[in-house]
Amino acid sequence: MSGAANPSANGMGSKTAPYMLILPAILFAFWIIGYPIYDLANMSVHSVNRFGVTTTFNDFNNYSRLFSHQLFVGMLVRTLIWTFGVVVGTIVLSVPVALILNEKFFGRQIARIIIMLPWAVSLTMMAIVWRWSLNGQSGMVNATLYQFGMLQSPIEWLATAGTAFPIEIAVGILVSIPFTVTVFLGGLSSLPSDIFEAARIDGASAWQRFRYLTMPLLKPFLNIVLVLNFIYVFNSFPLIWVMTQGDPANSTDILVTWLYKLAFRYGELGMASALSVVMFLILLALTITYAMLAMRNERRN
Amino acid sequence: MHKTGTRRVLSLLAGAAALVGMSTASDAATIRVVLGYYSAATQGLFEEMAKDYMSKHPGDEVKIEVIQWDNLQQRLTTDIAGGTAPDISMIGTRWLLDYVKNDIAEPMDSYITPEFKAGFIDAFLAPSTLDGKLYGLPIAASARAMYYNKDLLAKAGVNEPPANWDGVVDTAKKIKALGGDSYGFALQGKEIETDAYWYYSLWTHGGEIIKDGKSGVASPEAVAALTLYKSMIDDGLTEPDPTGLNRQDIERLFKQGRVGMILTGPWLRGQIKDEAPTLNYGIAPIPEGTTKATYGVTDTLMVFKSSPNKELAMKFLTETVFTPEWRIKFSKAEGFLPVMKEEAKAFADDPQLKAFTDMLAYAHFAPAVANWEQMVDAIIAALQKTYTGQSQPEPALKEAAATIDGLLQQ
The missing domain is CATH 3.40.190.10 (Periplasmic binding protein-like II)
Known part of the structure; x- marks a missing residue:
């Protein structure tokens, strides 16, 4: 195509020219993304004091202290529960919402806007509102339950992990829905309508159309939503930090909230940078594995 | 044409350099003070102290900056790591240990007179004394x-x-x-x-x-x-x-x-x-x-070892901040306990405050x-x-x- 547009260019030049053109952008991206990762990795294998001054190489001591820390395994398990809980819950709820919003009905535009509005509110604000709503003595949730006579004495929703952690996962789902529904809606509107008509004429039921047409065609969008949500939720700090700070007794702490405590409360910058590297590698491994699985499936199909 | 352009740029640069040089020269008499936010009164109170000090020492300048306590430790950490620490800072007294260990805090003993030191209530001076050396002065104190x-x-x-x-x-x-x-x-x-x-x-x-x-x-x-x-x-x-x-x-x-x-x-x-x-x-x-x-619990004002104006910084503390006049104004505005003996006399007839100060003899830090x-x-x-x-x-x-x-x- 470039040959047609620019007949004087030889084969060599037309091949390298695009790469040369994007080279500055690539170098810039490497510098922006690569340097912090290098700096972090460097810090994670050295002794670091609380003022960020790195001294000697310390034989991966930061890593061994991290992995042998009595809280590490619990943090990892809770992070996975939190991530899978929020991502799976978000997708299970978002698909039907997107399907409904894709139908033609009166007020559909307004309904779409309402679904997307929470996206405009910062996570921190959302978390503060929920923290107040769930306050045992003066919160809206308990006040409502009192009104309906469903409560005799106040419930402190955020006082134990048994209620606090599921609530945090539920709020996590709530704030992830707008983005996920938007991606699904984009996907649904790009599906060709003729095959659905053909299926209807052939007598396929609504469930069959959903199961054998909509779902497979939405697969690429599902993949995007899974990977992006996984990364966002895995690293999501404000919800849990604002609502419980990982309390009581670390029972709602996940890796990223613990990371904050290690770095900025305890001044353990070495261990914190090691944990950052570990989290980066976990995400990288999961994303690559998932991308490979998805590509293999696509090829098989 | 091209040449004159270059020359003009050079002379501009030289002028800028001279300006920078001048401003650093006048900066020599400026001290930066970073403070934690206690209430809406904190900023104004210290601005007035700075004004009072500057009127007595024309030529010297005191700059006040107030920061939320939640961000203070992180802000100072970053400044210290970047080599841009202020001259004086307010800190939580228990942070002092790390500052002393990393050679960041300046010992104060050589700057103050025994009489000045004796003016403090002993219990509040103890937490900022490490290995027998005084590293900070208690700005705010509370008991429960x-x-x-x-x-x-x-x-x-x-x-x-x-x-x-x-x-x-x-x-x-x-x-x-x-x-x-x-x-x-x-x-x-x-x-x-x-x-x-x-x-x-x-x-x-x-x-x-x-x-x-x-x-x-x-x-x-x-x-x-x-x-x-x-x-x-x-x-x-x-x-x-x-x-x-x-x-x-x-x-x-x-x-x-x-x-x-x-x-x-x-x-x-x-x-x-x-x-x-x-x-x-x-x-x-x-x-x-x-x-x-x-x-x-006490909060401390400390002086950074990296400061080029340690004498001046200490003068601001001994001649203005820790004088009975300003201490009384500070304690009245912020509601903390008196830390100096002279100052405590002004609050002797406040029965509620007495409930706190009476406990001081039994205070643990x-x-x-x-x-x-x-x-x-x-x-x-x-x-x-x-x-x-x-x-x-x-x-x-x-x-x-x-x-x-x-x-x-x-």
Whole structure:
């Protein structure tokens, strides 16, 4: 195509020219993304004091202290529960919402806007509102339950992990829905309508159309939503930090909230940078594995 | 044409360099002071101090910057790492240990006279003295006491505030017997200072957080101190589920008149005055167990070793900030305890403040050890496990003690 547009260019030049053109952008991206990762990795294998001054190489001591820390395994398990809980819950709820919003009905535009509005509110604000709503003595949730006579004495929703952690996962789902529904809606509107008509004429039921047409065609969008949500939720700090700070007794702490405590409360910058590297590698491994699985499936199909 | 352009640029650069040089020369007499935010009054108060100092020392300049306490430690850490530390900063006194260990704080002894040093109340100077050297001056001090709701106690038939823990339990039982949505004793169970709320009980039972270089949080006294709180929760003498309430939450309950007794600092007086002026309350010492105790906390003004103007910085502290005139203005505006003897005389006839200052003789301070924040979180975890019923006092405290001992050996 470039040959047609620019007949004087030889084969060599037309091949390298695009790469040369994007080279500055690539170098810039490497510098922006690569340097912090290098700096972090460097810090994670050295002794670091609380003022960020790195001294000697310390034989991966930061890593061994991290992995042998009595809280590490619990943090990892809770992070996975939190991530899978929020991502799976978000997708299970978002698909039907997107399907409904894709139908033609009166007020559909307004309904779409309402679904997307929470996206405009910062996570921190959302978390503060929920923290107040769930306050045992003066919160809206308990006040409502009192009104309906469903409560005799106040419930402190955020006082134990048994209620606090599921609530945090539920709020996590709530704030992830707008983005996920938007991606699904984009996907649904790009599906060709003729095959659905053909299926209807052939007598396929609504469930069959959903199961054998909509779902497979939405697969690429599902993949995007899974990977992006996984990364966002895995690293999501404000919800849990604002609502419980990982309390009581670390029972709602996940890796990223613990990371904050290690770095900025305890001044353990070495261990914190090691944990950052570990989290980066976990995400990288999961994303690559998932991308490979998805590509293999696509090829098989 | 091209050449003149180059020359013009060069001369511009030379001019700029001269300007920069000049400004650094005049900067030599400027000191930067970073402060933590106590209230809306903090900034104005220190601006006035700076103005007062500058009028007496023409040519010198004092720049004031006020920062939220939550961000202060991180901001200073970044500045120190980047080589742009201020000349003077306000810090939490317990941070001083790290600053001294990393050679960041300037010892003050050679800058001050013995008379100046003698002007301070000794108890408040001790926390910023490390290895016999003075590294900071206490700018704000607080001790803790028991606030009690006179009306609620009277309704329950108690006319004098309880002086010991048996009395607290007894009073709380009587308040509980009244029914309604009031609670006898407020217990803090989450976030900052959850540990402090238990230290009152620990110290009055004769325990120590760290004793002879080892953790004291699993001692029989400590277990007794925690068992007391746990039994009060179980008997419904506190608000339900304390792990859901932080310091502001329990203080709010007190301001609403729904709590009989609460242990906290002098700042609550100011809040009550503004938010619940009709509340009929009194202030009494922390209840006694086997002994008397309270928690003393100070914030410190320290001078950075990296400062090129240490003399000037110290002058600002000794000639302005720590003079009785400015100390009285500061304590009146911010509601803290007096730290200088001269200043204390101005508050001698304030009976409420007296309840706090009377406790000073028994004040315990947070131990000056490295890794303190990590130890605090281990203690809070043990308390929360006990309050939620996940664990018994003794095993929970033993776990925290093991963590603390490990941190002490680092």
